[in-house]
Structures are given as structure tokens and as C-alpha cells.
Amino acid sequence: MKLLRYGPKGQEKPGLLDASGTIRDLSGEIDDISGDILTPQGLARIAALDPDALPRVEGTPRIGPCVGQVGKFVCIGLNYADHAAETGADIPSEPVVFNKWTSAICGPNDDVEIPRGATKTDWEVELGVVIGKGGRYIEEANALDHVAGYCVINDVSEREWQIERGGTWDKGKGCDTFGPLGPWLVTPDEAGDIGNLSMWLEVDGHRYQDGSTSTMIFGVAHIIHYLSQFLSLQPGDVISTGTPPGVGMGQRPKVYLKGGETMRLGIEGLGEQTQRVVRA
Incomplete structure (x- = not known):
């Protein structure tokens, strides 16, 4: 579905x-x-x-975030080997965990706002995992049984605030509109091989990211298992699982969003997003 x-x-x-x-x-x-x-x-x-x-919905309504009342928005950093290489980072020995605040969540085609004072706003197409069956200490062999579905996420990031402002990634990751979700929540039976889905992102028609979930360091089952050792997962929690190479920070020279651009991104079988970039 x-x-x-x-x-x-x-x-x-x-x-x-x-x-x-x-x-x-x-x-x-x-x-x-x-x-x-x-x-x-x-x-x-x-x-x-x-x-x-069921009643048909006429016209072209705004599409909102595909999950409502999200309890936790947990993210995994540096989870693609080729993305870690482009940033100069070592391959993590364990998943790198950070959070986006739930107030960052917006619809897949809503405007993305560059916060006041921000100078290094970046993009990241990511596979989102939505928890359906809660639990703690989940065995990796059973972890995918806990998934309600998958979606597209743009993990928008302000790199100066993430990296240069006194530690913790969270302050550069959780700004309002930095978490577009959707358009659809696709249930596992229709999502295809989540370990081998193509994914891409364009800014003003230029394709910067063109990757695949096949280069993930830690797969979805391991991420769920790993997170459940530290926190309980509950229905409606969202996990963003990392991005392939091609982010603005990885360009030579670096490319950041200034306002006025249009981002388009998608994942095979999970749909597409389009966002206009505006200044707050």
C-alpha cells in the first residue's frame, strides 16, 4: 500500500x-x-x-508529511561508504546517531527555509524507515518485522551549525522545514529490495546525488537492532538512514543553498519530492 x-x-x-x-x-x-x-x-x-x-479526492491537494504525530525522528550519519569518503571521514565502526526535532517535519513539496544567519545549508536524499511494531532489544534477524513502511526524506542540514558551532550535529539538523517526509509511506510488500534502491537529488536541474542504498554501511535491520539497544522504538517513529555521495559539502568547490533554488529528489519505488528553497 x-x-x-x-x-x-x-x-x-x-x-x-x-x-x-x-x-x-x-x-x-x-x-x-x-x-x-x-x-x-x-x-x-x-x-x-x-x-x-473509498471516496475519491478530487483536484491536486497539498501532500503533507506521510506520518503524523511522530514521536522520534532519529537519524544515522555517514552511513554510505562513498559519502564518508567524499567528506574525508573514516568508515564508522558503529552507526553514528543524531536527532532531528519533530518540528523539522514538513510535507514533501513544502518550501524549505534557510534559517536566519545560515550560510552553509545543504541537501541529503535518504531512505526513511517508519516503525510499526515497537520494541526494545530487537534481534537483527527479526528487525524488519518492526517496519511499517518506507519513505523519501530530505535530510536538510546547515553545515556550519552542525560542525563548527561547538559540537553536536543536532543544532544544524533540526531546523524548521529540515525534514520533508513523503510523498507516500510505502509498505514493505511494495517497497522492493530496500538494500538496492536507486536514489537521486537535483538542484535546479543539476543532478548532484545519484546513488543506491546498496552502498549503505549498516543496513536497515542492523540499524533497528542497534538503536533498540539504547531506546525503545514505538509505532510512528521515523529513522533516516543516511545519504549517498553528492552533497553540497562534498563538491569542489563546495556548493550550498542560497535561496531561490528548486530541489527535486526521489527513491526508486518510493516517490519524489520537490521543494522550493526560501530564506526565513
């Missing part, structure tokens, strides 16, 4: 994308794409519905 949320900011309704690409309204069946709806039982309830019997 491809699940989504549509409508004005803060008033999104749950929806389903049917086989013809038409949005079907789920608001008569569920309250939101969040929490218990993302558990195996909740998803089974949606899967049992006949899409043709």
Missing part, C-alpha cells in the same frame, strides 16, 4: 493512493496515519478495505 496525508498544514487527512494513482480518502475509517494505525494490526485493517469503495 501507499499511504499518505493530504490537506492544509495541521489539518491533514489520511489517504491511500490506489493502483491508478488516485488519492482515496481514509478519514471515514481512521483518524490519521500514525501510532496504532501503523502496527501490523492497523495496517491489516487498512489492507482489508476496498480502495474503490
Whole structure:
């Protein structure tokens, strides 16, 4: 299934994308794409519905973030061998963990704001993992059973604040609009081989990132297992799993967003995002 949320900011309704690409309204069946709806039982309830019997959504509504009421937005850094190489970093021996604040979450096609005073705002196309079955101390062999679905994430980053402002990556990662999610939450049965999905990002038509999840250092199952040793994972938590090479920081000379650009990005089978870059 491809699940989504549509409508004005803060008033999104749950929806389903049917086989013809038409949005079907789920608001008569569920309250939101969040929490218990993302558990195996909740998803089974949606899967049992006949899409043709659901109301069609007319026109072209705004698409909101594909998950609502996100509890945690956990990210993995330097998780692609070729990206680590372009930044001059060593291959991590364990996953590098940081957080984006949930206030960073926005729709996949909403404007991305460069914060006031920012000078090194960058892009990162990433595979997002949405937890459906919670747990702690999850065995790696069973970890994928805890996934509700996958989505596209743009891990927008302000590099000066991330790297040069006194430590901790979080302050350069969690600014408002720095976490576009969607357009769809794609359930595992339709997501394809998550270990070998092509992914790309363009700025004003120039393709900077053109990679594959196949160069991940730590795969999705290991990341879930690893994180669950330190924190409980709950339905609706989002994990962003790292980016392939081609970020602005890795260009020679470096390229950063100034405002006025258009970013387009996507992952094979998971959809595309388009964001206009504006200054706050």
C-alpha cells in the first residue's frame, strides 16, 4: 500500500493512493496515519478495505508529511561508504546517531527555509524507515518485522551549525522545514529490495546525488537492532538512514543553498519530492 496525508498544514487527512494513482480518502475509517494505525494490526485493517469503495479526492491537494504525530525522528550519519569518503571521514565502526526535532517535519513539496544567519545549508536524499511494531532489544534477524513502511526524506542540514558551532550535529539538523517526509509511506510488500534502491537529488536541474542504498554501511535491520539497544522504538517513529555521495559539502568547490533554488529528489519505488528553497 501507499499511504499518505493530504490537506492544509495541521489539518491533514489520511489517504491511500490506489493502483491508478488516485488519492482515496481514509478519514471515514481512521483518524490519521500514525501510532496504532501503523502496527501490523492497523495496517491489516487498512489492507482489508476496498480502495474503490473509498471516496475519491478530487483536484491536486497539498501532500503533507506521510506520518503524523511522530514521536522520534532519529537519524544515522555517514552511513554510505562513498559519502564518508567524499567528506574525508573514516568508515564508522558503529552507526553514528543524531536527532532531528519533530518540528523539522514538513510535507514533501513544502518550501524549505534557510534559517536566519545560515550560510552553509545543504541537501541529503535518504531512505526513511517508519516503525510499526515497537520494541526494545530487537534481534537483527527479526528487525524488519518492526517496519511499517518506507519513505523519501530530505535530510536538510546547515553545515556550519552542525560542525563548527561547538559540537553536536543536532543544532544544524533540526531546523524548521529540515525534514520533508513523503510523498507516500510505502509498505514493505511494495517497497522492493530496500538494500538496492536507486536514489537521486537535483538542484535546479543539476543532478548532484545519484546513488543506491546498496552502498549503505549498516543496513536497515542492523540499524533497528542497534538503536533498540539504547531506546525503545514505538509505532510512528521515523529513522533516516543516511545519504549517498553528492552533497553540497562534498563538491569542489563546495556548493550550498542560497535561496531561490528548486530541489527535486526521489527513491526508486518510493516517490519524489520537490521543494522550493526560501530564506526565513
